[in-house]
Amino acid sequence: MSLWLWADRTPFAELDALHRALAVPATTARTGFVPAAEVTRDGDDAVVRVELPGLDVEKDVTVEVDGDRLVVRGERRDERAEERRGHHVHELRYGAFQRSFTLPAHVRAEAVSASYDAGVLTVRIAGAYASGGAQKIAVSAGGAAPPAVEGGEAAEGGEAAEQHAA
Incomplete structure (x- = not known):
């Protein structure tokens, strides 16, 4: 899913409206897994938070700038086995996912940093709002x-x- 922004608007301003307007993202039909995401402003920076609990981000998650898009993609693999009331229960959940956000034209890959803590991937886009002034x-x-x-x-x-x- 790609979210479009226009040059005369504040970066990421359309995210909430577009996210709410799409009842079922296209990737849900293919994979069954679309991580929740939010975009906030911190001074001149944009901060994207993506919920990815239980993932090994070093092995299963990729964050990249592809042209004018920030792309977060990966694969969730969750396998559990347990005994329940004398029965062996084995659960396996997996699926690839991708979230894509359009970046302002002036943002370069060097301005993007990412960290992962407590199941949340945080991507900071330094200066995303810096050149938006009139x-x-x-x-x-x-x-x-x-x-x-x-x-x-x-x-x-x-x-x-x-x-x-x-």
């Missing part, structure tokens, strides 16, 4: 564009418009 653009009068300012940046406020009109 940038002020100078407006010139008379229909002509203002002259370029050294360094390629527009002047603050109305200075460029005043210089051009003078």
